[in-house]
Amino acid sequence: MPDNATVLEMRGVDKSFGPIDVLHEISLKVNEGEVLCLLGDNGAGKSTLIKTLSGVHQPTRGEMLMDGKPVNFVRPKDAQDMGIATVHQFGGTYPLMSIGRNFFAGAEPTRGWGPFKVFDRRKANAIAVEQVRKFGITGIDDGDRLVGGLSGGERQSLAIARAVYFGARVLILDEPTAALGVKQAAHVLRIVNEAKRRGLAVVFITHQVMHAMAVGDHFTVLIRGAIAADFRKGEKTREEIADLMAGGESMADLEADIEGYMETHEGHPPPPVH
Amino acid sequence: MADTQRDQGSAVGGFSILALFRRPETGAAAGFILIFLFFGYFGWERNFLTALGSSTWLNFASKVGIIAIPIGFLMIAGELDISVGALIPAGGIVLAMSVELFGMNIWLGVLVGLLVAGLIGYVNGMLVTRTNVPSLIVTLATLFVVAGLNAYASKQLAGTTQHSLQDVGAVSEFVLGDYHSLVLGSDENRITIFRSLQSSFFIWIVFAIACFYILHVAPWGNWIFAMGGDEESARNAGIPTNRLKIALFMLSAMAAALVGMTEAVLANTASTTTQFGMIFNTIICVVVGGVLLTGGFGTVAGTIFGTLTFGIVFQGINFTTFDKDLNLLFIGALLLVAVLMNDTFRNLATSASTTRKK
C-alpha cells in the first residue's frame, strides 16, 4: 500500500519543560486518509506529542511541516486555522455553559453586521444538537441545557463531535474512548473510519488494543518520550502490539511469557492486556 | 455543581415557569423584589418610595454598580480585582490635577484618567497572567501600591491630598456630575418621573447595556464563561485567555476610575482617600447577583439586581425606624440569604431539568 500524501509531519522534534525532557527526536508523518495510532504506557509522552501537534506546546528543537511547508504554531488557534482539530485527554467542556455554547466555544457562529456581531444561539444549538445526536446520544434535544447535567460519556461525545465538526484536515483524539460505553466507543471508531474515508488524517491515542487494531493503519509506539516502534497494519500481531503498549521494557520476557502461555493453553493467546 | 439551567434568554412554551427558574438571575430578581417590598413597607412613613427617596439608594447603587459589572465579569472569568478601592480616588485626583494643575480640557482629563487606570489594569492583568499568583494577592498588592502613589503624587505635584475641581462647562457637568430631574405635566397634575438622580445613574444604565451586549450577545461573551469554566480547555479551544483576562482587568480599573471622576465632578473636590468599603460593596453586589465565586456562571442582569438590592439595604435603613447600627447586620444577612437562595435556585433547576429529560 503506497503512502498517501503527508499532511502533518514532525522532524526531529524534542520537547522539554525546563529541565524535564519529555520528547526525544520524534519524527513521524500523519498521512491523508490514514489513522496513526499513538501507543505507549502512561507518561510516555503521547499527550505532550499531540499538544505539540495542535499548537498548545511549541517544540524545543526540530521542526513541524504541514503539506511539506514548515509551520510554527504559536498558539492553538494557529493549528485550528489550518484545519487541525483536537480532543484533549481532559476537559474540553464547560459544565455551566449550554450545549450550544460549549460546542462553539472559541468559534462562535454570528449574525449581524460590522462590530455589532451577535452570537447566533439558535444556529449554535441546532448544529450542536444535530452533531451530538449523530453520535448516538439521542437523549439530547435541547441545545440550551447546561453541559454539567450530562454524563461523562455524553460530555466526551460532545467534545468529539465538536472536533469532527471543525476538523477539516487533521483530527487528533487523545484517548477519546476512555469514558465511553461500548456502544459510544464503537461509534467513535466508526466516526474515525468515516473521517479516514473522507480523506482526513487522524491521530488516535488509546490504551485499548482492540480499538487500536480496529482503526489503525499505522502504529507508533512511544517509550519514555522516544519512538520505540513504528510499523504498519498487519506487520505485527495483536500480541506484539499489546506488549509494546505495555511499555515494551521487557519485550523478550513478555514474548517468552506469551509462548509459554500458548504452550500450556493449547495454542491460545493470552487475553489482551489493557 | 451539576446544573442544567437554561441558557440566557430561552423560554420554551409550556415550561415558561421552569424556564424562568433556570435563568441565573431569577434568584437575584426575587431577592430584589422581597427587599424592595420589605423596605417599601417599613419605610413608607419616611418616604422611601418617593422619587427623592428612591434617588438616595439609586445614586448610591449606580456608583457601586458601574464597578460591580466588570468585577462580575472577572469573577465569571475566575478572577477578583480588589485594587478598585484605590482606583476610584486615582480617577478623581488624576482628573482634578489634569484640569486644575495642568490646565487641560476636562474631556482630555477624563481621557488621561482612563488611560492611567487602563495602564494599572494592564499591569494587574499582566501580573496575573504571567505569574500565576492568584489575582486576589496581585490586586491586593496593587491596591496598596496605587493608594500610596495617589497620596505621594498628590503631595508632590499639588502639595495636598484634597484637590478642588471647579465647574468647567455645562456639558461635562451634565454628563459626569450633576443632579437630574424629570417632571411631566403642569402645576396641578405634575408627575415626577425622577428627581435628583446623579449623572452616574445614567452612566450606569448605558454602561450596563454595553456590558450586557459584551457578555450575552457578542460572540466573545462566550469566551469569558469558557475561561472561567475551564481555563486550559478554553486556551486549547483557541480562546486568547491571557489577552481577554488583561482586557477584563483594564475594564474594571477604568470603570472604577470613571466612578471616581463622576464623584469629583459632582462634589467639585477629589480626595486620595482609598475606598476600602467599595471593595466589599462590589463583591457583595456580584455575589448577591448570582455570579459564582468560582467562575463560569453569572449574568449582567443578576449583578444589576444584586446591586439594587444592596443599595436598598445599605441606604434603606435610614427610611425605617430600625436602629441604624443594625445596617451591617442586615447586609451580612442579605449576603448569606442571597447565596443560599442562588444555590437553591440552581439545584431546583437541575432537578426540574432531569425529570424532563425522560
Ligand SMILES: Nc1ncnc2c1ncn2[C@@H]1O[C@H](COP(=O)(O)OP(=O)(O)OP(=O)(O)O)[C@@H](O)[C@H]1O
Ligand atoms: N507541562 C508540563 N510540565 C512538566 N512536565 C510535563 C508537562 N506535561 C507533561 N509533562 C511530563 O511529561 C511526561 C509525559 O506526559 P504525557 O501527558 O504526555 O503522557 P501520556 O503518554 O499522555 O500519558 P497517559 O497515557 O497517562 O495520558 C510525564 O512524565 C509528565 O510528567
Ligand SMILES: [Mg+2]
Ligand atoms: Mg495522555
